[in-house]
Amino acid sequence: MSELVGPVEVVGTGLLGTSVALACRRAGLEVLLTDVSAEHVRTAAAVGAGRPRDPDDRPELVVVAVPPAHLGAAIADALRASDAVVTDVGSVKAGLHAQVLRAVGPALATRYVGSHPMAGSERSGPLAASYALFDGRPWAITPHEGNSAETVALVEELVDLCGAVAVRFTPEEHDRAVARTSHVPHLLASLVAARLAEAPAQHLALSGQGVRDVTRVAAGDPALYGQIVTANAEAVLGLLHEVRGQLDSLISAISEEDGDALAGVLLQGVAGTRAIPGKHGGPVRPTASVFVSVPDEPGVLARLFAAAGEADVNVEDVRIDHDLGRAVGLVELVVDDARGDHLQESLESQGWVTHR
Amino acid sequence: MSELVGPVEVVGTGLLGTSVALACRRAGLEVLLTDVSAEHVRTAAAVGAGRPRDPDDRPELVVVAVPPAHLGAAIADALRASDAVVTDVGSVKAGLHAQVLRAVGPALATRYVGSHPMAGSERSGPLAASYALFDGRPWAITPHEGNSAETVALVEELVDLCGAVAVRFTPEEHDRAVARTSHVPHLLASLVAARLAEAPAQHLALSGQGVRDVTRVAAGDPALYGQIVTANAEAVLGLLHEVRGQLDSLISAISEEDGDALAGVLLQGVAGTRAIPGKHGGPVRPTASVFVSVPDEPGVLARLFAAAGEADVNVEDVRIDHDLGRAVGLVELVVDDARGDHLQESLESQGWVTHR
Structure with a gap:
């Protein structure tokens, strides 16, 4: 050995x-x-x-x-x-x-x-x-x-x-895997973000957490990503052709008001989000989100997490929603589905403003 | 009045x-x-x-x-x-x-x-x-x-x-704005996620935060999104045709090893991510990320945010990176660019394991 x-x-x-x-x-x-x-x-x-x-x-x-x-x-x-x-x-x-x-x-x-x-x-x-x-x-x-x-x-x-x-x-499997989990998601995020670059500024005032999440990776270094995509051209092109085929189907479904075909694409997307392995590589556990309105000031997150800790709830994920024009933030605490109600009640009883 | x-x-x-x-x-x-x-x-x-x-x-x-x-x-x-x-x-x-x-x-x-x-x-x-x-x-x-x-x-x-x-x-402007900031990002996230639904499970072991972010919205209710997209068909189709045109350019650029054309798409994507308004609707401020390795146990985030609070640093955003196969999480703290070094030094001095 x-x-x-x-x-x-x-x-x-x-x-x-x-x-x-x-x-x-x-x-x-x-x-x-x-x-x-x-x-x-x-x-x-x-x-x-x-x-x-x-x-x-x-x-x-x-x-x-x-x-x-x-x-x-x-x-x-x-x-x-x-x-x-x-x-x-x-x-x-x-x-x-x-x-x-x-x-x-x-x-x-x-x-x-x-x-x-x-x-x-x-x-x-x-x-x-x-x-x-x-x-x-x-x-x-x-x-x-x-x-x-x-x-x-x-x-x-x-x-x-x-x-x-x-x-x-194997080297080939690796390249197909990263084309799917990294290179193609990056390229499609770039295509979404490119639409924002052309947008009237006022339209972007309606940007929520969704579009921020979809486009975040597109902020990465274009020179580096260009080299990586070029080096993995074969696997990337195979998937981009699949995307183009399904995009054509999507355009037809919407044009022809074919609700079943549209639902089919959306359902396959839902299945894909569930296929990503969960924390620690295990199956995805169902989670619940508790939203908390917090003033945007130092120390508030420490107090919030201390409150969640007092409720004995393990926070699996956190998102801070950037708000528009006011000094209140919205924090999304993602916890085990079975603990959502308890966390919300516990935070409310401690004076936090929450919703789900 | x-x-x-x-x-x-x-x-x-x-x-x-x-x-x-x-x-x-x-x-x-x-x-x-x-x-x-x-x-x-x-x-x-x-x-x-x-x-x-x-x-x-x-x-x-x-x-x-x-x-x-x-x-x-x-x-x-x-x-x-x-x-x-x-x-x-x-x-x-x-x-x-x-x-x-x-x-x-x-x-x-x-x-x-x-x-x-x-x-x-x-x-x-x-x-x-x-x-x-x-x-x-x-x-x-x-x-x-x-x-x-x-x-x-x-x-x-x-x-x-x-x-x-x-x-x-105006009603028409609103529909074009949400097509751009919500409906089309959702549909493209579904196309990315659909590729994961077809993937061998082992390939998905390489999923990082990037693909999770890109696909998150695709988990939304297919029936509701189908209705919304159908009701906004004209604005959505206009943008989807733009996406298809740029996707074709991207496929050509990669096939023909045209690095400049590929860089052009990626650069437009970078510009788009910068066009999204920042917190409180103002311009996007440059941020720094400090990564902290933490044990996955109740109370650890409260201690971490308390430590950040002691350093007098306002955390603008948080991401918890789901790890694979071990009980250590990685927390990304996003702070004002000018405060990144200070936060990292302060956390290190308090015994946290960090990197940037």
């Missing part, structure tokens, strides 16, 4: 690489840092992420965390430079696997296992890094048939050490 | 009607209740929403809050039955205005002003009602050229009394 004892080399000391390095350091492993920018390496070392790699160092595991365009070459270099297991943190896998195989051949590629942590930040660079970045996040691992069980297990140990949850996929 | 002194008649004592009634009662107005269901009237009266209407009562204002299919007839009946100002709370306005005009003629229609509160609940019926339902919500008012200033002012007083914020539109 392999065991992750280090040293771990991190190639690319940006946000993701330095965060992996910090998690490894926290676990007591020796970490070697490499980056085309000597200043990034100095910064990462200064925040406790490890030390610059020496030519004589023999890493056990190399984590390649360079920008998408440079991943293939950097992985190939790492495989040639040592006999370490090599992984990466890129967000699209099948094309990259093929590129690595072409570059180094099947023998060296046995030591390469792709992976993809579902984590990020709106900030970048080593100063934004944190050992907690991966806490509780899914982290896809994409072994190929050339990998030994020990090689894959070593990467899974890294995932575990970072506090993330390993989920295994 | 007109003044809302009552009595106010509420026709239809479901969630919205009874909530309006409760808000009027709170303001000290006499409220008269009417519903085809005598039991609903008794229930609404029992929760303090008013008293059953007598034939001799002379309402000053009638609020019609019956299901969409019955709105036109109920508004016409109310206009014929008294000389009160009449409004309604339906979610689509232009067709309804035309229907009322056809039914009663231009003279009686001068006393009708449509309106639409942007509020609701996943529950229905008089027992789910609350005087706080409209707190801080936008409430569209759709006067027509036949209305006097006094007539419109009376409905605006009702909106004010309910704690909502009145926004004026």
